[in-house]
Amino acid sequence: MTEFTLWDILRNLLLATRWTILLSLVSFVGGGLVGLLLLFLRISSRKAVRVFARCYIELFQGTPLLMQLFIAFFGLGLFGIDVPAWLAAGLALILWTAAFLAEIWRGCVEAITKGQWEASASLGMGRLQQMRYVILPQAMKIAVPPTVGFSVQVVKGTALTSIIGFVELSKAGTVVTNATFQPFTVYGLVALIYFALCWPLSKSSQMLERKLNVAHRNH
Amino acid sequence: MSYQFQFNWLAQYYPEIVKGIGITLQLISIGAVLGIALGIACAWARALGPTWLKPIVAAYVELIRNTPFLIQLFFIFFGLPSLGLQLGELQAANIAMVVNLGAYSCEIIRAGIQSTPKGQFEAGASLAMTPFETFRHVVLVPSLQRIWPALSSQVVIVMLGSSVVSQIAAEDLTFAANFIQSRTFRAFEAYMVSTLIYLVLAILLRQILAVIGGFIFPRRATR
Numbered sequence: 390m391t392e393f394t395l396w397d398i399l400r401n402l403l404l405a406t407r408w409t410i411l412l413s414l415v416s417f418v419g420g421g422l423v424g425l426l427l428l429f430l431r432i433s434s435r436k437a438v439r440v441f442a443r444c445y446i447e448l449f450q451g452t453p454l455l456m457q458l459f460i461a462f463f464g465l466g467l468f469g470i471d472v473p474a475w476l477a478a479g480l481a482l483i484l485w486t487a488a489f490l491a492e493i494w495r496g497c498v499e500a501i502t503k504g505q506w507e508a509s510a511s512l513g514m515g516r517l518q519q520m521r522y523v524i525l526p527q528a529m530k531i532a533v534p535p536t537v538g539f540s541v542q543v544v545k546g547t548a549l550t551s552i553i554g555f556v557e558l559s560k561a562g563t564v565v566t567n568a569t570f571q572p573f574t575v576y577g578l579v580a581l582i583y584f585a586l587c588w589p590l591s592k593s594s595q596m597l598e599r600k601l602n603v604a605h606r607n608h
Numbered sequence: 609m610s611y612q613f614q615f616n617w618l619a620q621y622y623p624e625i626v627k628g629i630g631i632t633l634q635l636i637s638i639g640a641v642l643g644i645a646l647g648i649a650c651a652w653a654r655a656l657g658p659t660w661l662k663p664i665v666a667a668y669v670e671l672i673r674n675t676p677f678l679i680q681l682f683f684i685f686f687g688l689p690s691l692g693l694q695l696g697e698l699q700a701a702n703i704a705m706v707v708n709l710g711a712y713s714c715e716i717i718r719a720g721i722q723s724t725p726k727g728q729f730e731a732g733a734s735l736a737m738t739p740f741e742t743f744r745h746v747v748l749v750p751s752l753q754r755i756w757p758a759l760s761s762q763v764v765i766v767m768l769g770s771s772v773v774s775q776i777a778a779e780d781l782t783f784a785a786n787f788i789q790s791r792t793f794r795a796f797e798a799y800m801v802s803t804l805i806y807l808v809l810a811i812l813l814r815q816i817l818a819v820i821g822g823f824i825f826p827r828r829a830t831r
């Protein structure tokens with residue numbers, strides 16, 4: 390039987406961590422783009438569009454991410470596409486992230502006082518211009534801390550993709566456990582690696598929030 | 609798309625689904641009650657507790673909040689037996705959910721406690737209450753009332769997150785869906801049905817928590 394040193398275990402886990410990071414980045418950036426689109430739909434002036442966006446958000450926030458992964462994995466196959474795990478994982482995570490980011494950002498847009506909308510309307514701006522030049526620049530400022538905070542959820546969400554067979558940190562943990570029979574050490578290390586990824590994000594989110602509060606204290 | 613949707617397996621397999629729903633509900637009930645209790649204890653420790661306890665609780669909260677639930681579950685179910693602590697899959701799932709919700713609700717409840725006006729603590733002290741009595745009788749309930757919506761959302765999130773306990777063979781709703789798809793090869797339909805059930809459960813759970821909130825916190829002046 391092969392003996393595994395702690396370094397062997399750690400090295401293999403760290404190699405798999407690259408995939409966790411890559412998938413997190415793809416999901417976050419892709420989710421951000423889809424989320425922005427969804428935000429525009431969510432605050433559209435047409436009711437049907439608003440209702441559609443609300444249903445989308447409710448659907449993705451009200452069902453388990455794991456189920457969304459399963460449906461992406463098995464559902465896409467119905468169209469005759471051979472779905473690799475990374476595609477289902479990326480797609481499901483992007484759509485899931487978009488729902489949450491859109492809802493977070495909606496809160497930020499609605500926090501901008503009505504006077505700003507009225508003032509820009511009185512300057513003859515169209516709705517897109519209002520968003521582009523007046524509302525979003527202000528909303529983006531308050532949106533930064535919760536958005537960074539949500540990125541932690543995205544990193545943790547990628548762990549579920551191991552269940553549909555995408556080999557990232559969690560899956561590597563399972564594989565290495567099966568080879569070494571040291572679940573305590575392996576899952577402990579896996580948890581520490583996730584912690585090392587997520588904790589700086591959590592902390593910077595908190596720090597940004599505090600900084601913003603200081604900036605707003607005198608208003 | 610030439611795929612024919614079939615739902616006739618529902619007739620044969622609905623007992624599995626009902627059983628799965630039962631386990632999911634059982635997990636979240638126990639998880640919510642014990643998890644919130646743990647959260648209250650930790651929030652007290654972090655906001656008002658002795659100095660030596662604060663960093664310990666902070667470490668627990670940060671560790672849980674920054675690692676995936678799946679890994680916590682695996683660590684408890686696969687990792688702890690090597691320390692001599694054998695757990696059944698339901699016990700492990702319950703413990704993982706309590707520990708997880710405990711950490712999240714700690715932060716939520718702490719926010720409620722720390723937003724209590726200072727005068728409330730002073731008023732309690734002026735009535736000769738000990739700090740703990742002040743916490744218990746003056747501070748706690750209005751604090752919980754303020755953060756109840758956030759706490760409810762977190763309970764719903766933990767319920768949805770509980771779908772991963774199927775990975776340690778706890779027979780919840782997701783486990784039932786996996787079982788059915790392995791028997792019938794109707795993967796898409798099985799997951800579609802269970803996803804819709806989760807959606808209904810999430811909406812119902814939100815309503816139930818709102819009703820419970822109205823029951824625990826009858827209209828009262830909060831300040």
